[in-house]
Amino acid sequence: MTRWQWCVATVGMALSTAGPAAAQATEQFKDTLSFDRPQYPSSYRRRTNPPVVIRNATIMTATGAELKNATIVLQDGKIVSVGETGSSPAGAQVIDGTGKFVTPGIIDTHSHMGVYSAPGSAAEQDGNEATNPVTAEVWAEHSIWPHDPQIPLAIAGGVTVAQILPGSANLIGGRSAVIRLVPARTVQEMKYPGAAYGVKMACGENPKRVYQNRGPSTRMGNMAGYRAAFIQAEQYRVRWDKWLKDRKGEPPARDLRMETLAGVLRGEISVQNHCYRADEMAQMLDLAQEFGFKIRSFHHGVEAYKIADLLAKAGTAASVWSDWGGFKMEAYDEVLENLALITQAGARGVLHTDSPDGIQRMNQDAAKAMYAGIRAGIPITRDQALRWITANPAWVLSIDQQTGTLETGKTADVVLWSGDPFSVYSKAEKVWNDGWLVFDRLDKSRQYKTDFNLGQTDPGVGR
Amino acid sequence: MKQPYGTRSLIGPLAVAFAITATIGREAAAQTIAITGGTVFPVSGPRIEHGTVVMSAGTIVAVGANIAPPPGATVIDATGKWVTPGLIHANANAGGGVAGLFAYSEQSKQGEVNPSFNMAEGIDPAAITIPIARTGGITTGILTPNGSFLPGVAIAIDFAGDRSEQMIARSPAALMLDLTDNSKGAGGGARAGTLTRIRKLFKDALEYDRRRAEFKRGATQEWSAPAAELEGLLPALRGTVPVFVNANRRIDIENALKLGREYHLKLILGGAIEGWQIAAAIAAANVPVVMEPNRDIPSFDGLGARLDNVTLLREAGVKIAIAQGDPGGERSLRYAAGNAVRNGVSWDDALRSVTLWPAEAFGLAQYGALAPGKVANVVIWSGDPFEFSSAAERVFIRGREASLRTRENELRDRYRTLPPAR
Numbered sequence: 001m002t003r004w005q006w007c008v009a010t011v012g013m014a015l016s017t018a019g020p021a022a023a024q025a026t027e028q029f030k031d032t033l034s035f036d037r038p039q040y041p042s043s044y045r046r047r048t049n050p051p052v053v054i055r056n057a058t059i060m061t062a063t064g065a066e067l068k069n070a071t072i073v074l075q076d077g078k079i080v081s082v083g084e085t086g087s088s089p090a091g092a093q094v095i096d097g098t099g100k101f102v103t104p105g106i107i108d109t110h111s112h113m114g115v116y117s118a119p120g121s122a123a124e125q126d127g128n129e130a131t132n133p134v135t136a137e138v139w140a141e142h143s144i145w146p147h148d149p150q151i152p153l154a155i156a157g158g159v160t161v162a163q164i165l166p167g168s169a170n171l172i173g174g175r176s177a178v179i180r181l182v183p184a185r186t187v188q189e190m191k192y193p194g195a196a197y198g199v200k201m202a203c204g205e206n207p208k209r210v211y212q213n214r215g216p217s218t219r220m221g222n223m224a225g226y227r228a229a230f231i232q233a234e235q236y237r238v239r240w241d242k243w244l245k246d247r248k249g250e251p252p253a254r255d256l257r258m259e260t261l262a263g264v265l266r267g268e269i270s271v272q273n274h275c276y277r278a279d280e281m282a283q284m285l286d287l288a289q290e291f292g293f294k295i296r297s298f299h300h301g302v303e304a305y306k307i308a309d310l311l312a313k314a315g316t317a318a319s320v321w322s323d324w325g326g327f328k329m330e331a332y333d334e335v336l337e338n339l340a341l342i343t344q345a346g347a348r349g350v351l352h353t354d355s356p357d358g359i360q361r362m363n364q365d366a367a368k369a370m371y372a373g374i375r376a377g378i379p380i381t382r383d384q385a386l387r388w389i390t391a392n393p394a395w396v397l398s399i400d401q402q403t404g405t406l407e408t409g410k411t412a413d414v415v416l417w418s419g420d421p422f423s424v425y426s427k428a429e430k431v432w433n434d435g436w437l438v439f440d441r442l443d444k445s446r447q448y449k450t451d452f453n454l455g456q457t458d459p460g461v462g463r
Numbered sequence: 464m465k466q467p468y469g470t471r472s473l474i475g476p477l478a479v480a481f482a483i484t485a486t487i488g489r490e491a492a493a494q495t496i497a498i499t500g501g502t503v504f505p506v507s508g509p510r511i512e513h514g515t516v517v518m519s520a521g522t523i524v525a526v527g528a529n530i531a532p533p534p535g536a537t538v539i540d541a542t543g544k545w546v547t548p549g550l551i552h553a554n555a556n557a558g559g560g561v562a563g564l565f566a567y568s569e570q571s572k573q574g575e576v577n578p579s580f581n582m583a584e585g586i587d588p589a590a591i592t593i594p595i596a597r598t599g600g601i602t603t604g605i606l607t608p609n610g611s612f613l614p615g616v617a618i619a620i621d622f623a624g625d626r627s628e629q630m631i632a633r634s635p636a637a638l639m640l641d642l643t644d645n646s647k648g649a650g651g652g653a654r655a656g657t658l659t660r661i662r663k664l665f666k667d668a669l670e671y672d673r674r675r676a677e678f679k680r681g682a683t684q685e686w687s688a689p690a691a692e693l694e695g696l697l698p699a700l701r702g703t704v705p706v707f708v709n710a711n712r713r714i715d716i717e718n719a720l721k722l723g724r725e726y727h728l729k730l731i732l733g734g735a736i737e738g739w740q741i742a743a744a745i746a747a748a749n750v751p752v753v754m755e756p757n758r759d760i761p762s763f764d765g766l767g768a769r770l771d772n773v774t775l776l777r778e779a780g781v782k783i784a785i786a787q788g789d790p791g792g793e794r795s796l797r798y799a800a801g802n803a804v805r806n807g808v809s810w811d812d813a814l815r816s817v818t819l820w821p822a823e824a825f826g827l828a829q830y831g832a833l834a835p836g837k838v839a840n841v842v843i844w845s846g847d848p849f850e851f852s853s854a855a856e857r858v859f860i861r862g863r864e865a866s867l868r869t870r871e872n873e874l875r876d877r878y879r880t881l882p883p884a885r
Binding site: 336 | 591
């Protein structure tokens with residue numbers, strides 16, 4: 001790996017854990033140019049609490065098993081055992097989970113919290129850099145407001161990790177950020193260490209509507225726009241790779257827009273593609289083939305069920321809603337069985353929200369989609385439905401080796417539910433993010449309020 | 464697909480403005496249906512285990528535990544099922560358009576002062592949203608106009624029928640008034656300006672009503688709105704039609720209650736995000752509230768948004784009508800009711816909030832309960848209607864079974880195998 005690549009791809013992980021390392025890094029890069037220096041590294045630090053033992057609960061692992069009257073042990077940010085009846089670690093908080101359910105922390109692949117923050121004033125419309133159809137140079141993390149009061153509401157719904165995306169005004173809208181939903185003063189205190197960046201791309205109605213006066217104004221115009229950008233990025237990548245090989249002579253000019261797209265071409269940045277219609281998703285798979293990259297996930301794939309076989313073959317996930325549809329022409333062909341049909345075809349289905357309301361109840365949407373499938377005779381299991389909101393989104397964000405399931409050694413992103421998470425009456429009772437109790441419905445002091453909340457709002461979730 | 468709801472009557476558009484319930488008996492077939500063995504939730508009374516519901520000629524004729532189906536009745540065994548009144552959605556779209564799909568919406572008329580606007584003739588009985596609403600057990604919707612501070616009148620329709628005028632259950636059902644942030648523009652950018660304008664319109668309407676003869680002679684002053692629009696305000700000012708006021712901020716709710724007192728209006732509140740802060744005042748004024756039970760995101764239209772608003776209002780004695788506003792569509796109304804329970808409301812009250820209470824609020828005296836004489840809107844559920852695991856299995860509207868087949872079903876079935884066979 002070249003130094004340049006190391007810098008862009010992994011500097012966040014390398015520098016995320018300790019202050020002194022960051023200081024060293026500054027010294028290390030003293031006489032270097034900007035592209036060799038840390039690029040907005042995560043400063044997230046895990047918070048600690050005593051070990052946690054939940055006994056007698058129904059544990060839904062998202063690995064196929066649903067364990068009754070089982071025990072899970074969390075310690076030092078990790079899951080140290082699932083299903084075993086071993087002794088409790090010293091000083092552990094022991095919770096009786098009788099009648100309760102345990103799942104992995106929920107992950108949303110599609111959120112605009114922090115870039116479209118509440119209270120929703122014009123001053124906070126920070127999600128669409130709608131000044132050019134291609135703005136791959138912008139990064140969502142440079143808009144995210146850590147005090148968006150929507151964040152604690154999502155935490156209360158059991159969400160531990162979310163991908164924050166730019167909006168869909170542009171063909172290529174900019175980089176996403178994967179964040180942990182924890183109290184923070186800066187976005188970098190939330191950014192998931194080591195998580196790869198995504199880039200937001202958008203098909204269809206939105207870009208051609210936003211740019212109808214200057215173009216693109218048609219779907220074919222959209223396609224030409226993506227292709228032109230990636231043709232340019234291809235040249236940029238070649239130029240840079242050549243220079244990086246021996247670093248002789250003057251480096252090529254740095255171009256942030258091209259840097260992101262070159263990252264896509266190198267496979268370091270994942271493509272997160274807003275695309276409703278089946279025929280357009282197929283066009284995008286062809287585009288990806290032309291430029292030699294993979295689309296990690298389509299988003300809002302209302303018609304994914306029509307091409308689920310193509311998605312399975314391409315290894316592209318579909319992030320979709322349970323029942324949203326009809327609100328625009330490209331959403332007209334919605335079916336309730338979308339996730340069930342995607343799953344049946346062997347493709348990777350993901351329940352996403354794109355909504356600060358929906359993100360509070362992702363368990364409910366998974367339930368809607370699961371029962372819709374079952375009613376239509378598509379045999380969806382509870383485990384598959386749980387994976388729509390845990391393991392599968394973890395895969396989309398390339399953090400599935402660390403989180404998204406309840407397995408020994410994995411990160412302790414865990415939710416304790418008051419009852420079956422697929423019942424409308426159940427609530428997330430306790431949420432552990434990276435082993436730390438970030439929310440407790442029964443303890444007001446464990447219900448985070450952002451600065452915005454203080455002195456003027458009370459989410460009223462404590463029942 | 465044609466709905467199984469037949470048509471033989473020819474009702475002129477004029478009739479739309481009056482109660483249509485008189486025609487129901489004539490429209491419905493003389494068929495008698497008895498639903499037996501289910502757990503019946505009459506709403507107007509306690510639940511009945513192994514109960515029977517008998518409907519005939521569009522009307523419920525008997526409800527009880529020990530009722531034998533009348534001779535010749537079609538008997539439907541609902542053993543193990545739950546039987547409820549058809550749900551009423553107090554803030555509906557189906558038939559009046561698709562939320563957000565402007566080309567297919569009939570709920571918003573250009574212009575600011577539109578109290579005479581009635582979308583009835585824009586209703587499309589073939590709208591794909593209508594059977595979709597029925598799959599959620601919704602048999603009646605209050606269609607509400609939007610788009611300005613006085614956008615028109617709400618109407619109540621039943622979700623079955625071949626002609627829009629047949630579908631009308633009550634028209635007008637309410638005069639819409641918007642006092643949220645959205646209406647600041649109508650007052651020159653200030654709430655107080657909007658209120659001034661409303662009071663002037665109300666005053667002019669009342670004066671116009673007193674001086675019609677002079678008006679015809681051209682001997683009156685300039686009015687704040689055309690005569691037709693002032694006319695549109697009169698049913699509400701006479702108290703024969705309620706005023707459905709959207710108001711979220713506490714001061715907006717207080718202003719709504721004040722307007723109600725000043726003009727002796729029959730009020731319904733909509734939204735009421737900060738209603739919990741003055742729940743006692745809302746209850747004392749006997750004003751029902753149409754609300755979405757999950758609205759907890761603060762905005763400057765309601766910084767006090769909280770998840771247990773519905774619970775706090777209910778505890779103060781306010782009658783709630785639950786609405787569902789997300790793009791999942793109104794079929795999810797039952798889940799919104801379930802979420803009200805999740806947020807602290809009793810299950811029985813949640814059922815009332817999607818049946819009896821919206822019926823009472825919008826003057827639908829014959830709706831919202833299973834009792835003799837009521838319109839035979841009945842749903843048979845596989846289980847608890849608020850749960851994701853349950854479904855509406857059979858839906859009866861004005862005594863006739865309505866189809867639950869949707870366009871979505873056609874799409875699903877085409878793509879069950881890939882690539883599709885044809």
